[in-house]
Amino acid sequence: MTTLRPFERESTRGLDFVGKAAVRVDGLEKVSGAARYVDDLDFGPDLLYAEIVESPFANALIKAIDTSAAAAVPGVTKVVTGKDFPFKFGLYMKDRYVFAQDRVRFVGEQVAAVIARDPKVAKRAAKLVEVTYEELPPIFDPLEALKPDSELIHPDLGDYAHVPWFYPHENTNIAHWRKTRKGDVEQGFAQADLVLEGEYRVPRYAHCAIEPHVIVGLYDQSGRLTMWSASQSPYTQRHLFAEALAPLGLSHKDVRVITPYVGGGFGGKAGVSMEIMGAALATAAKGHPVKIRFTREQEFYNTYQRQGLVAHLKMGVKNDGTITAIRHILNWDAGAYVEYGANVVNAAGLSATGPYRVPNVWIDSKCIYTNLPPGGPYRGFGYSEFVFGLESHVDRVAEAIGMDPVAFRRKNAIVEGDILAYGAEMNPSGLIEAIDRTADAIEWGKEETSDDPNKAIGKGFAVFWKAPAMPPNASSASFLKFNEDGSMNISVSGMELGQGYMTAMAQIAGEVLAVPPTKIRVETPDTDRNPYEWQTVASHVTWSCGNAVYAAAVEAREKIFDVVHRVHGYEEESLYLEDESVRSSTDPDFKLPLRDFVIDGLEDTDGTFKGGPIVGSGKFMPEFTSTRSDPETSQGGHPNVHYTVGAAGVVLEVDRETGRMKVKKVALAVDVGKAINPSLIEGQITGGIVQGLATVLYEDMRFGEDGRLLNANFTDYKIPTAHDIPEETIPIIIEIAQPDGPFGARGVGEHTMIPAAPMIGNAIKDALGVRITSMPITAEKVALSVLREKSEE
């Protein structure tokens, strides 16, 4: 896996485009107002609007639905209920319906929909749909849901189809239980000089992309279904729509998903959530486009949320700081439907040791149904959640044995070749370098004080890691073509969410073909025209799709060299590309511009033409991953392609009286293998840190006793403004090549959020001597903790 590609061997000149802070290829469109998102698309006067009727109860049987009053409102074209679409769907497990069938499982669950010409009419008519419910006792606490005598939220769990590597426990509320067992933890604890246990609680969070979910569907008169979706995953959406609506006889080729620019995803626009209703309603209004645009409130309570977690951690260490054993019990509040979220639980269950060398491991990660909104993919995919507890616990353990917490981490830091919890080997990674450079950046070890007597300054540290959590056969494909002037179009189905994916693809292709990214367009997905991409999630598309684009570019280059060889005679090994031209190492005067022949072919000596349009195709699928492992231990498989690792540190100022916190300085080092575009990597670091800090400092989801989300708006669910940013952010890019990545690259999109919460918790401990083990760590919580400590003295 460490052999260089021929390209890298021959390239002595260094890289022209990869590794440079190129200007984003989509920047002009977005700043000028040209960029189009789904709600900006016009569908003409025939567009219909749908309003959703939602459950007011967290757990109830549906006894009856009377749609007659709503259907009678002038302007209403149709009213539909669950009976019209008794189809299950789901990504990893099929536990969800398009509309609730015989029961509802969370407040806000869709029960019916009204379709009308005018959105105001739809909104008014929706209120007239009468649903008769019989309430059932709801369960909101995953630990309650685990009790043997608790209500079953999914009594038919045992019948649900699911991927073979999930283990539902029928007749319980445990939808999946990932067990990882390595070595012997009891022996590990016995060998330890110190054993410390702790419990950590992390609540739910919302993605809050500024663009809400929106879907438009048209089931035309020929029976072709076209969906315009604000989605991270057009192909997965197409697949789930085709599967769910299979009773209608739809072939995949008859379902088309088009995704223009997306206004932020963060995982929330992955898979299929509200879009399934769009597909179903389109089929209910054949010949007319139908739109569902979620309000901000619906965005909060009826799209994926980040799961809640109650974690119990037990760690054994020797006096010299060596970790001997970790037992990590993760009880996830996964919500009413877990078709996607169960994989979050799975991912955490494989990796909840953190980036440490641990000989004895016991992880139980349980996906537990509750009567709360469905949990699903969220930037970090379970890692932010368990790392809060783990990295808080590491500080406590280090303190207990009198060791510096950074030195402790350094000592146990995982390195290439170490055996992971599930038996596979760790990939090359620069964790030690990340720890050292981060510690330097925040002057770890040097105490700082404030001039203001009300304020204390503390420093906190955390390490992090994450691997893409994907099926073993997740893949990417790419087409590319040249145009008459030597410019290029790249056709891929990864999604530009803002992370800069399109620019990275252009830089990769441009590097191989010696064409500047400014002459390359990367097309937004259309499943009719662009080839397959599993999903834009897991921070994996730079790696996976980058490899596919690289392969497509190499194929195009081979075709270029072939026709030049045939017409001009140069041996292919002597040819190379430079400045949009073909050059020869055996003839310095040979310079053939690509534009001369990439469409028109090369004129031969006899006046005929050879070649023709140069196109390239490529694909990438890892061929070394497998989920076949022992269900009781997770040993034997190779579920994760590789890990991206890093470290972060913060200098935090806190007001002792008010608890108000200010981040004076934060440093984050991440090993990206190869920074295709350092400016975009810094963008992920800066943006991810702010989003991570928000989850720990002030985002605070509040549910009522009835299970209703009380703060489903930005007035009361606070996300960062321009005032709420660190005073200084230090991004540190580390490059220990990923051998199977394009130019050595691996992913970084999610990782930068992960260390935020524990480093704040650790900084608060440093500043005030108070250890807070539940999130969020708000000013109020800090202030009241300090007051409580004072009164106990």
Next chain:
Amino acid sequence: MRMDVSVTVNGEPWLLSVEPNDVLLETLRSKVGVKSPKIGCERGDCGSCTVLLDGHTVRSCLVLSVEADGHEVVTIEGLDDEGLTELQQFFVDMNSFQCGFCAPGIVLAATELLEENPRPTREDVQEAIGGNLCRCTGYDPIIDAVLAAAHAGGEATG
């Protein structure tokens, strides 16, 4: 109750037929076809619907269409006939935006700032865009570009 509204949008006069409950944001997007102001929260919390009304930023989700009668609306499409303003060019060159959904509102807020205060401090910029939520960037690259544009503008006018 249908009413006629005369409003100038990006320099062009429009005569629109609206109901009192038609919100300006929706009218601009669907009747005038101006797509840059976005629907983000419908409560004035996120700023993505920002437009210039008689030269001042307002949240168009909190303005009824009828209130715009006799007034002027400008969005980013109407800032410069030739192309991008200098400020917009800085945003492009410095990779300030990611998903771009907040960009139109922030461009207008920053434009308003630089017109009123050609030499803003970092805190001034934070205040000017404080009502525009961005979930992607962490704001630094946006603030940096506004300050760079202000600095360049200062040099240009000497």
Next chain:
Amino acid sequence: MTIAQVFDYERPETLDEALEILIGHAGDVRVLAGGTDLIAWLRDEAVAPDLVVDIKRIEGLGEIVDEGDALSMGSLVTFTHLLNSEPVAARLPLISEMAATVASTGIRNRATMVGNICSAVPSCDAGPVLLVYGAVVHTVGVAGTRRIPIDEWFLGPRMTALGRGEIVTKVLVPVPPGGHGAAFVRLSRYEGEDLAQASVAILAPPDHRFRVAFGAVADTPVRARRVEALLEGKALDPVLVARAMALVSEEISPITDIRASKEYRLRMSEVMLQRGLKAAVERLEGNGPSYGTNLM
């Protein structure tokens, strides 16, 4: 963006026309100025008027006028206008300080201070400030004009002394004679735009007849008269201030809601009083933190 409910809309050109419409209409009427509260309430269906009366065309309501010993602010004066007003900054600095904390530029360009006190949500920012300045609300109705002292204005959550068929024309704010120091301190969840979870406005005149008012910690903004009585005429020292802080729990009745707990609001009100008094007196003496400094 959908307001589903149906209502009529009128846009009178004069006060008399507006009053005629208000009196003449039998059903529920709402007056529209900046709209930053009303439009959201219409969408949420928190209010259901059949008629909305837009007063923005009426002449004479949009000015800040120097009346000698007072400044008057017309009911259409926006927070931005207040912020940009040099007379307000010079003579009533607490109003400027408060105005800068309201929302964000795009909201301040429309929202009016009078609208803020007419909406009268318990956390309204202008309330405590106008209370300590002893403002007077001027209204006009079919029965004539009224002058309502701000002490009598707030009757309960979203309830004011404004009668049916009445419109506020301006707020008259007396300028404390002989100079003053002041502070407006606000508790929010972070640095960004947020409704106050608690607020306190403090006026420190040269004779130390302090005026203190709290916001967001009772049904309405409230004067802290016991605290005022305790501090009246005295030089501040830590012991005295601690006694004042101990009185706060008798002056306010904070609740626990999704924004903050009762305990935190109460403790922070005490801290805000302490910090605000210090800043107000320092400003009175000419060496305090500049107005706008966040004391929290």
